[in-house]
Amino acid sequence: MAKWMSVAQVKEQIEESSAEEVISGYLEVIKKSKINGYITVSEKAIEQAKKIDDEGQDGLLAGVPIAIKDNISVKGLPNSCGSRILEGYIPPFNAHVVEKLLVAGAVILGKTNMDEFAMGSSTETSYFGPTANPWDLERVPGGSSGGSAAVIAAGEAPLALGSDTGGSVRCPAAFCGVVGLKPTYGVVSRYGVVAYANSLEQVGPLANNVADIAILMDVIAGYDRRDSTSIDRKMAYQKALVNDVKGLKIGIPKEFFGEGIHPDVEKAVWNSIHKYEGLGATWEEVSMPNIKYALASYYIIAMSEASSNLARFDGTRYGFRNNGENWNAMVSKTRAEGFGTEVKRRILLGTYALSAGYHDKYYLKALKVRTLVKQDFDRALAKIDLLMAPTMPNPAFKIGEKIEDPLTLYLSDVNTCPINLAGVPSISISCGFTDGLPIGLQIIGRPFEELTVLRAAYTFEQITDYHTKRPLEVA
Amino acid sequence: MVYENPEGIKIGLEIHVQLNKLKTKMFCGCSSDYHNAAPNAQTCPICLGLPGTLPVLNKKAVEAAIKVGLALEGEIAEETQFHRKNYFYPDLPKGFQVTQYDFPIVSKGKVVIEGEDGEHVIGITRAHMEEDPGKLVHLGSIEKSKGVLINYNRSGMSLIEIVTEPDIRTPKEARRFLDKLRNILEYLDIFDGNLEGAMRVDANVSVYWGTRVEIKNISSHKGVERALLYEIMRQKNVIRHGGKIIQETRHYDEGRGVTISLRTKEEAEDYRYFREPDLMPMRVVGWIPSVRETLPELPDAKHARFIEEYCITDMHARALTSKIMLADFYESICAKGVDPKIAATWTADVLLGELNYRDLAISSYDGKKIFFLNTKGMKIENSFKVSDMVELVPLFAEGKISDRSAVEVIRSILDSKGEKSPFRIIEEKGLSKAEDDLVSKVVAETIAENTGAVQDYLGGAEKSLNFLVGQVMKKTKGTADAKTAREFLLKGLKG
Numbered sequence: 017m018a019k020w021m022s023v024a025q026v027k028e029q030i031e032e033s034s035a036e037e038v039i040s041g042y043l044e045v046i047k048k049s050k051i052n053g054y055i056t057v058s059e060k061a062i063e064q065a066k067k068i069d070d071e072g073q074d075g076l077l078a079g080v081p082i083a084i085k086d087n088i089s090v091k092g093l094p095n096s097c098g099s100r101i102l103e104g105y106i107p108p109f110n111a112h113v114v115e116k117l118l119v120a121g122a123v124i125l126g127k128t129n130m131d132e133f134a135m136g137s138s139t140e141t142s143y144f145g146p147t148a149n150p151w152d153l154e155r156v157p158g159g160s161s162g163g164s165a166a167v168i169a170a171g172e173a174p175l176a177l178g179s180d181t182g183g184s185v186r187c188p189a190a191f192c193g194v195v196g197l198k199p200t201y202g203v204v205s206r207y208g209v210v211a212y213a214n215s216l217e218q219v220g221p222l223a224n225n226v227a228d229i230a231i232l233m234d235v236i237a238g239y240d241r242r243d244s245t246s247i248d249r250k251m252a253y254q255k256a257l258v259n260d261v262k263g264l265k266i267g268i269p270k271e272f273f274g275e276g277i278h279p280d281v282e283k284a285v286w287n288s289i290h291k292y293e294g295l296g297a298t299w300e301e302v303s304m305p306n307i308k309y310a311l312a313s314y315y316i317i318a319m320s321e322a323s324s325n326l327a328r329f330d331g332t333r334y335g336f337r338n339n340g341e342n343w344n345a346m347v348s349k350t351r352a353e354g355f356g357t358e359v360k361r362r363i364l365l366g367t368y369a370l371s372a373g374y375h376d377k378y379y380l381k382a383l384k385v386r387t388l389v390k391q392d393f394d395r396a397l398a399k400i401d402l403l404m405a406p407t408m409p410n411p412a413f414k415i416g417e418k419i420e421d422p423l424t425l426y427l428s429d430v431n432t433c434p435i436n437l438a439g440v441p442s443i444s445i446s447c448g449f450t451d452g453l454p455i456g457l458q459i460i461g462r463p464f465e466e467l468t469v470l471r472a473a474y475t476f477e478q479i480t481d482y483h484t485k486r487p488l489e490v491a
Numbered sequence: 492m493v494y495e496n497p498e499g500i501k502i503g504l505e506i507h508v509q510l511n512k513l514k515t516k517m518f519c520g521c522s523s524d525y526h527n528a529a530p531n532a533q534t535c536p537i538c539l540g541l542p543g544t545l546p547v548l549n550k551k552a553v554e555a556a557i558k559v560g561l562a563l564e565g566e567i568a569e570e571t572q573f574h575r576k577n578y579f580y581p582d583l584p585k586g587f588q589v590t591q592y593d594f595p596i597v598s599k600g601k602v603v604i605e606g607e608d609g610e611h612v613i614g615i616t617r618a619h620m621e622e623d624p625g626k627l628v629h630l631g632s633i634e635k636s637k638g639v640l641i642n643y644n645r646s647g648m649s650l651i652e653i654v655t656e657p658d659i660r661t662p663k664e665a666r667r668f669l670d671k672l673r674n675i676l677e678y679l680d681i682f683d684g685n686l687e688g689a690m691r692v693d694a695n696v697s698v699y700w701g702t703r704v705e706i707k708n709i710s711s712h713k714g715v716e717r718a719l720l721y722e723i724m725r726q727k728n729v730i731r732h733g734g735k736i737i738q739e740t741r742h743y744d745e746g747r748g749v750t751i752s753l754r755t756k757e758e759a760e761d762y763r764y765f766r767e768p769d770l771m772p773m774r775v776v777g778w779i780p781s782v783r784e785t786l787p788e789l790p791d792a793k794h795a796r797f798i799e800e801y802c803i804t805d806m807h808a809r810a811l812t813s814k815i816m817l818a819d820f821y822e823s824i825c826a827k828g829v830d831p832k833i834a835a836t837w838t839a840d841v842l843l844g845e846l847n848y849r850d851l852a853i854s855s856y857d858g859k860k861i862f863f864l865n866t867k868g869m870k871i872e873n874s875f876k877v878s879d880m881v882e883l884v885p886l887f888a889e890g891k892i893s894d895r896s897a898v899e900v901i902r903s904i905l906d907s908k909g910e911k912s913p914f915r916i917i918e919e920k921g922l923s924k925a926e927d928d929l930v931s932k933v934v935a936e937t938i939a940e941n942t943g944a945v946q947d948y949l950g951g952a953e954k955s956l957n958f959l960v961g962q963v964m965k966k967t968k969g970t971a972d973a974k975t976a977r978e979f980l981l982k983g984l985k986g
Contacts, residue, residue: 089543102542109536111543210542215768243545244770321768324577327586328540332641343581343639370577370763379765 019171035079075121101354111208128163158191183432190456201439205240262296272405284448323366407456518546538647540584565600590621614656
């Protein structure tokens, strides 16, 4: 069995043999894994595959395996969020996206590693240890959905779900050389996804190629009454798979090519832009003056919301608990030992930003900046169709290189987090290599115009072969 | 007369009203009828705050809040939104409460009460929507408790918090305000005040126009009055002894009737309010007209109409409109064509008096029967039929039974738990009014048997006549009409 298959190839394989055989093939690969991409491998995957074989399911993803980030609830499987504090917690319900996947016949392989509560850009803050980048096992896969991106790059799953609060799907997609989409805010239901920063995050698909991203979007997107921020808007994502960018107007925001960008990254992105030009698209530089404040605004908002979201983990009802002489002591001890350093740092900073006397200075100001950033996107996207920029200013760094220096680590989100502040869709695709490490091109669209984003990404794949390159380390 | 408020007392109340008549909770589909459910049986991932769950607002809760706003003559916000109030407590499964902050759905309302010096207006600062936390159950008393159990059945119930201006001047006014408010809310059919925890009050009180002290979580109107009486006395004592009142939060110990300090202002929590990102701001301005159409006639309007339409006294009208169920019960009786004044007397004076004596509270009315529950056990255990009152009123109006017998009939109906009809009771107990010749026969006997009293009366002791009337009533087992007995006696004594 080929290791790296597209959804179409998986389906062919199922036709030829069976879903059971395909799934056990993947389980074999996972067993030999060198990357620590999964926190939990589902013991029910084979059973699920057999059932699909027996019943002849004809859903869009019948028998197709998928890996799920460990902050998306799957009934009966642990949902650790990469944290000790959820030790022993097994959700009694499925996330909306998981329900959709099961209806479409997808087989859940397992739950993937992630930065603790999605707080990080390297998957190093996981309680379950870091995930290795398949292209260089000494390097990080990016984060926070590092496990989801890495298992795709390593051929341990053809599809995965991640969540993107400030770049958590696109960053690992770029570092691992796979495709990752952050949809427009409201397009995919967040029901069942453990919140880090509610107003910013979306579930996003990861895959080896753009076509598979479109298929997955056709399954998971759509209105859900259980998520009040969900938007009722029907779209057929596979219709975007058209090889044509003629006449598309591309904007290049120079603010995304700032100080500290790796010269090879800059070069690869410009090469890509020129390829689009060769296909009949036009480009122009655009200015987004408020982008420079986006990172600060993003972190204040995300940490503030997180400080409230994570208050429920108090050891009282579920998860890890460390008893004390009274309830307050128990909660303190539970949270002190249950959360890792980065999570505690963000809870403290978020609590501070929301507290009396600082609320206006930090939290409200961050909201105002968010509005300005949004306006920058509105203005830029009013006259152009798409924005293009590097996903990450640098390729994957070494495990341990930045983890002691949170500020440097925060800075790596500089190009991804503005997109979450604005709520617009953005995809990261592979557009080159430097020293054997993938480089990600970020394509940003207007709200609800995922189809244009996907079309541009799909067209790029037709004239390049970056997406077909595989890491030899795990071959 | 103007009430001078000599001690400079200012009282403001915050009332948590549980919308226990809505079918489901505020943000999930769990039933709100949890009072008899096993602990934690009426919960789901959402009201338990399991990670990944999201709130979906119950539209009925918003409509109820608008209804309350209109009934309190307040302003309804055009747009409203929810905030998170962050604090740690075991009954709070998410570590924050979804509530409203700077955009409450209702502001600037009022309630008119019977104050110390006549009609008195209590301003309503605001009313907002929020969710109820779970409930802690202590094993034993709070002080000696060996452990605490948590019941999340209440978690996520819809609440409306109503905040008054500090316009209340005495504990009695506070109680009257609460009675009136409860009555209005019951008229709106969004709330059953009899259910445990349906109305919980925090009271702010200061004396000599000074620093205010908050008393938290008092569960009964009587409790509020008592807590305030105690707290005012305490504050006056502190000042009399040269002390200063500090801004603090106190707990009312219902058993001992005292307030105990919980925390001072310095220890006050910072709730770090911010907008709830999982719920979008709502424009509700468009809802107002349709909600207004569902507004029922409110107590003051009904009171005025009862006086006008049924020609009953102000006092009877007030009593009859003090509960929507009672008002409806009364109107059903009148609709059958019986004398409304007599019906008012028997309902407002006798029936209500009996309920009070028996510790029964009106709990519901189904169009035929009014039901009562025991205020101790909170279980429905008695009822009274409209048809019984319709039977009874004409019997009295036509002079077929005495007023004493009518009272007896009402008591007996309650004794039989609403089973026996007036006719049956009258027959069983022989309560038909005694015929005149029987009365005159008994009068003659009484005069003959009580020569002492007769002599006293003839000697000028008017009171002796009452004694003789009493003897006639006793001999006829109350079936004689007291007025007739008196007339016959006077005639007999002259002769």
